[in-house]
Amino acid sequence: MEKITSELAGVKTAAIAGHVRPDGDCVGSCMGLYLYLKENYPEIEADVYLEEVKEGFSFLNSIHEVKKELDENKIYDVLFILDTSVKDRVGVVGAALDTAKKTICVDHHVSNKGFADIDLIRPTASSASELLYTLLEEEKVTKSCAEAIYTGIVNDTGVFQYSCTTPQTMQIAAKLMETGINFSKIVDQAFYEKTYVQNQILGRCLMESILVLDGKCIIGSLRQKDMEFYHVTPKDLDGIVQQLRVTKGVEVAIFLYEIKSQEFKVSLRSNGRIDVNEVASYFGGGGHVLAAGCTLCGSVYDAMNNLLRAIEKQLLKDAN
Ligand SMILES: [Mn+2]
Incomplete structure (x- = not known):
C-alpha cells in the first residue's frame, strides 16, 4: 500500500x-x-x-x-x-x-x-x-x-x-x-504551555529527584498523595521525564508515578548509552531505544531497585 x-x-x-x-x-x-x-x-x-x-x-x-x-x-x-x-x-x-x-x-x-x-x-x-x-x-x-x-x-x-x-x-x-x-x-x-499546577508538580518532582549510579541516573517519583495534594491527574505529568533527562551528566532518567496503591507507571528516557526499550521490555513494557515505559508493582523502592539493576547491567556491559 x-x-x-x-x-x-x-x-x-x-x-x-x-x-x-x-x-x-x-x-x-x-x-x-x-x-x-x-x-x-x-x-x-x-x-x-x-x-x-x-x-x-x-x-x-x-x-x-x-x-x-x-x-x-x-x-x-x-x-x-x-x-x-x-x-x-x-x-x-x-x-x-x-x-x-x-x-x-x-x-x-x-x-x-x-x-x-x-x-x-x-x-x-x-x-x-x-x-x-x-x-x-x-x-x-x-x-x-x-x-x-x-x-x-x-x-x-x-x-x-x-x-x-x-x-x-x-x-x-x-x-x-x-x-x-x-x-x-x-x-x-x-x-x-503548562497550567499552573503542572508547573508546580514539575517543580516538586525535580526538587525531590535523586541522583544515583554515580550521577548517571536520575529518578523522580510521585505518590498518589502528592498528586491529590496538587489536584493533578496523570495527563498533568507529561514532560517531567524530559526535564529530568536534561540534567548534566545523566545517561538515563526515570520517572515513576503511582497509578494505584503499590502500582507505578514508569517512563524512561535515555541520552544514548542505555537502550531503555530493552529495560522496559524486560518488565513487560516497551517503546523506543531512547524513550520507553512500563508498569511495576510493589513499593516505590522495589520499583526503583528493579529498574536500577537492569540499567546498571547495561552500563557495566557497555564499560567492558
Ligand atoms: Mn508516537
Missing part, C-alpha cells in the same frame, strides 16, 4: 483510534487522518475515537467531534489504529478490532510486532503523524489537517530536537508549513 487512498475503495464507514492515554502524536495522527477523510471523502462516514484529550490540543479543528465510547453495534468497513504498538494499548475501540472488516495499523514503535490486517510500521519515522503524512496525497492535505499532523510531529520530536528527527521530518514539516499553519502557536500550545 503506497497511499491510504488505495484502501478506501468501497469504504462507507471508517473508524480511527489511537492508544490509551493519548499523547500529542496519537491525537495529532488520529485527528490528521480524521480531517483528511472528512475534507476529501465526504461520502465516507468517519468516526474518531480518543480517550480524554488534554486541554492543549483544543485548538485542533473538529476536536469536539471526538467520540469517547464505541458504538458496539456499528461494524466499520475499516478501522485505522494509529501510534499504537500492541493490541492491549488500543483504547476505547478495542472491541472493534474483532468486528471491523479490515484493520490497518500505522505506527512507528520499534516494539510493534503487528496485530492488524495491514501493518504499516516504520520505526525510522519520527512519529506516527510523520508516517501518516507519507501515506496521504499531498495536495489533499488541508490547513486543518496539517495543523493536526504538525502537532503530532512536534510532540514526538520534542520540537524537532530528539534523535528521531530526520531530514524527512523537516521536509514534511516544511510542506505542512506551506499550508499556512500557525506553527509558533502550535509549538507553544501543544508542547510548551
Whole structure:
C-alpha cells in the first residue's frame, strides 16, 4: 500500500483510534487522518475515537467531534489504529478490532510486532503523524489537517530536537508549513504551555529527584498523595521525564508515578548509552531505544531497585 487512498475503495464507514492515554502524536495522527477523510471523502462516514484529550490540543479543528465510547453495534468497513504498538494499548475501540472488516495499523514503535490486517510500521519515522503524512496525497492535505499532523510531529520530536528527527521530518514539516499553519502557536500550545499546577508538580518532582549510579541516573517519583495534594491527574505529568533527562551528566532518567496503591507507571528516557526499550521490555513494557515505559508493582523502592539493576547491567556491559 503506497497511499491510504488505495484502501478506501468501497469504504462507507471508517473508524480511527489511537492508544490509551493519548499523547500529542496519537491525537495529532488520529485527528490528521480524521480531517483528511472528512475534507476529501465526504461520502465516507468517519468516526474518531480518543480517550480524554488534554486541554492543549483544543485548538485542533473538529476536536469536539471526538467520540469517547464505541458504538458496539456499528461494524466499520475499516478501522485505522494509529501510534499504537500492541493490541492491549488500543483504547476505547478495542472491541472493534474483532468486528471491523479490515484493520490497518500505522505506527512507528520499534516494539510493534503487528496485530492488524495491514501493518504499516516504520520505526525510522519520527512519529506516527510523520508516517501518516507519507501515506496521504499531498495536495489533499488541508490547513486543518496539517495543523493536526504538525502537532503530532512536534510532540514526538520534542520540537524537532530528539534523535528521531530526520531530514524527512523537516521536509514534511516544511510542506505542512506551506499550508499556512500557525506553527509558533502550535509549538507553544501543544508542547510548551503548562497550567499552573503542572508547573508546580514539575517543580516538586525535580526538587525531590535523586541522583544515583554515580550521577548517571536520575529518578523522580510521585505518590498518589502528592498528586491529590496538587489536584493533578496523570495527563498533568507529561514532560517531567524530559526535564529530568536534561540534567548534566545523566545517561538515563526515570520517572515513576503511582497509578494505584503499590502500582507505578514508569517512563524512561535515555541520552544514548542505555537502550531503555530493552529495560522496559524486560518488565513487560516497551517503546523506543531512547524513550520507553512500563508498569511495576510493589513499593516505590522495589520499583526503583528493579529498574536500577537492569540499567546498571547495561552500563557495566557497555564499560567492558
Ligand atoms: Mn508516537
